[in-house]
Amino acid sequence: MTEQTQQLQTQLWNIANTLRGKMDADDFRDYILGFIFYKYLSTKMELYANEILEPDNLKFRDLEGHAQEDAYLEAVKDAALDKLGYFLLPSELFTELAKRGNSGGKHNFILGDLAKVLTHIEQSTMGSESEEDFGNLFEDLDLTSSKLGKSENDKNELIVKVLSHLDEIDFDIANADSDLLGDAYEYLIGKFASGAGKKAGEFYTPQQVSNILAQLVTQGKDKLKSVYDPTCGSGSLLLRVAKQVKEVSAFYGQEMNPTTYNLCRMNMIMHDVHYKRFDIKNENTLEKPQHEDLRFEAIVANPPFSAKWSASPLFMSDDRFAAYGKLAPSSKADFAFVQHMVHQLADNGTMACVLPHGVLFRGGAEGHIRKYLIQDRNYLDAVIGLPANIFYGTSIPTCILVLKKERKDKDNILFIDASQHFEKVKTQNMLREADISKLIDTYQTYSCHSEHSEESPATIDKYSYVAKLSEVAENDYNLNIPRYVDTFEEEEPVDLAVVSKALKAIDTDMATTDATITDYCNQLGIDTPF
Structure with a gap:
């Protein structure tokens, strides 16, 4: 395991523990893995969109407000549905929501927006070849659950905290030769299994x-x-x-x-x-x-x-x-x-x-x-x-x-x-x-x-x-393995003369000990225990 892989695994497990105090293992597993998956989809979307837009010297995030925004977004969506299987708008990217959650004031309430984004990821595939593969993927991420907090603000505060921590981590997704995140995801699943x-x-x-x-x-x-x-x-x-x-x-x-x-x-x-x-x-x-x-x-x-x-x-x-x-x-x-x-x-x-x-x-x-x-x-x-x-x-x-x-x-x-x-x-x-x-x-x-x-x-x-x-x-046709593989280990032969000698030595020691106890009891004026 590389140092980079180990570091990512540790970071993700520490973030998962942010949720641990709030809910049982099964529930916080579903939330943390779901949020990591959302960040992965978001990063893949942005990388692929930037690749498509590169000939026009544009970035995916720059399309908002562009004179040909709708045309560009439609072209990117068509390509993304075929290549990636789903589509996200620039405003729906993981980093945008994490940034909004940390903006302060009333604008940092993102639970509603987050729910809409996760629903839109699934809806973007409807009618396409990938519909079955993405349908209901986020149904276990119930952002209204009381397990996240008593009040809406408590829930929002916890989710913002988790997204912010995840936003700071580089998943190395741009590196096509790296399966760093995939391995870390497997690690988390294994960690959850060990406690489940x-x-x-x-x-x-x-x-x-x-x-x-x-x-x-x-x-x-x-x-x-x-x-x-x-x-x-x-x-x-x-x-x-x-x-x-x-x-x-x-x-x-x-x-x-x-x-x-x-x-x-x-x-x-x-x-x-x-x-x-x-x-x-x-x-x-x-x-x-x-x-x-x-x-x-x-x-x-x-x-x-x-x-x-x-x-x-x-x-x-x-x-x-x-x-x-x-x-x-x-x-x-x-x-x-x-x-x-x-x-x-x-x-x-x-x-x-x-x-x-x-x-x-x-x-x-x-x-x-x-x-x-x-x-x-x-x-x-x-x-x-x-x-x-x-x-x-x-x-x-x-x-x-x-x-x-x-x-x-x-x-x-x-x-x-x-x-x-x-x-x-x-x-x-x-x-x-x-x-x-x-x-x-x-x-x-x-x-x-x-x-x-x-x-x-x-x-x-x-x-x-x-x-x-x-x-x-x-x-x-009995396949019980001991019928075929003989694993019997012979015990070492017992030397009875040595055993007899050892027993005699024990008897001598016991007699000496009994005499010592009797002497103590006599000095204390009490009966011996034997």
């Missing part, structure tokens, strides 16, 4: 896990036609995949929570992903899939662990589930998500998803589905056990399943037990860089190894094992 308890899992996957999933699905590739996350949260997983390759042509995702859906779209735009390159939908993935006809080269996911779903009998005629003959139980949708992702996976694609450990060995319908994926389809490529307590809001142990429709090694499945490879940081377990590297190197060795060799170098004592499909079948 159980709710954190709804919108954020820890970067260490995102990093592993992204590397697993990009093995041997430097470009991807598409990447998909059916439970995309804030979009961190999708964006992490993009960091692993030179280019991702298109991002697809679905998110059920409206607030998190807005956060994901903001996150995409803040990382300079053009609105034409992402398609994020706000719906329940299992009940109302939005990308059914598409197939994706890479799929990553951290679905809600053992979530409930309808498991309606009607799904038995759904192409995603019909071939299996059984549905995942209504009380545990884990395999329903797996089935959904397998259906959406391209023939040359790879999917990696995080699931609770129970999917490896639970019986009933889940055991039936597991057997079908291995015996009938032979899609399961690897099973990776992760440490417990690495996710926000839950301490349960988890695993990663890697699936491919076209596997190089069709006779084997790789098992990795990374559950004991971590560092404890306060109350959370963390995967270190070395832990991640070992895991990925082992999978890469397995992926590149010839299937015709007798023994795979990916088998590492007490860490990983390449199991034959026949061996998995013998275990009745």
Whole structure:
């Protein structure tokens, strides 16, 4: 991390804490991220408008009062809607409102103007190709909320303070090679997740896990036609995949929570992903899939662990589930998500998803589905056990399943037990860089190894094992990792003679101590305690 990145992250977190005393973590997250996003849109708008107006020796801010103001603004708007997806007037720029808020007197009341600007950003896209991508983006920024203050003046004072602090920070947006703000935005989302308890899992996957999933699905590739996350949260997983390759042509995702859906779209735009390159939908993935006809080269996911779903009998005629003959139980949708992702996976694609450990060995319908994926389809490529307590809001142990429709090694499945490879940081377990590297190197060795060799170098004592499909079948398709990776450590032999000698020494010490206590008790004229 560069010093500039660290400095920006610290500055933004300090500004976020300006709101912290007024409201709970979820609320001040939505406000601070929304205001940062507004500043980003504003700066991008001004930079692009100045670029368009440069041949006429004009600046965007100079258009107000210009003889041809309307004509220039219309031309800039048309270009901006295509290039950026939205439009702002010069008077609606972030710095203008921040300046107005600090002007003193009655003119510094900006709550009404700010609400109108945020609404106008969304309205400017109506009828354009970007309408769906910008619609209701700011609906969680309720500027009338009593959480901001008791009186209108209190609310205005707090908002002016936050905008003023943000206005002083250089986001380095003009630098096309910099993702300084995008990284800082991800940092803030992660910080909010760390303090959000159980709710954190709804919108954020820890970067260490995102990093592993992204590397697993990009093995041997430097470009991807598409990447998909059916439970995309804030979009961190999708964006992490993009960091692993030179280019991702298109991002697809679905998110059920409206607030998190807005956060994901903001996150995409803040990382300079053009609105034409992402398609994020706000719906329940299992009940109302939005990308059914598409197939994706890479799929990553951290679905809600053992979530409930309808498991309606009607799904038995759904192409995603019909071939299996059984549905995942209504009380545990884990395999329903797996089935959904397998259906959406391209023939040359790879999917990696995080699931609770129970999917490896639970019986009933889940055991039936597991057997079908291995015996009938032979899609399961690897099973990776992760440490417990690495996710926000839950301490349960988890695993990663890697699936491919076209596997190089069709006779084997790789098992990795990374559950004991971590560092404890306060109350959370963390995967270190070395832990991640070992895991990925082992999978890469397995992926590149010839299937015709007798023994795979990916088998590492007490860490990983390449199991034959026949061996998995013998275990009745139970994937519990200890069945395959032997991590048993023999205890050192006990020297009974040494132990006996130590016990005798303890007896001697106790006798001496008892005698001393008896002497003290006699001197005090009291009974001994034994």
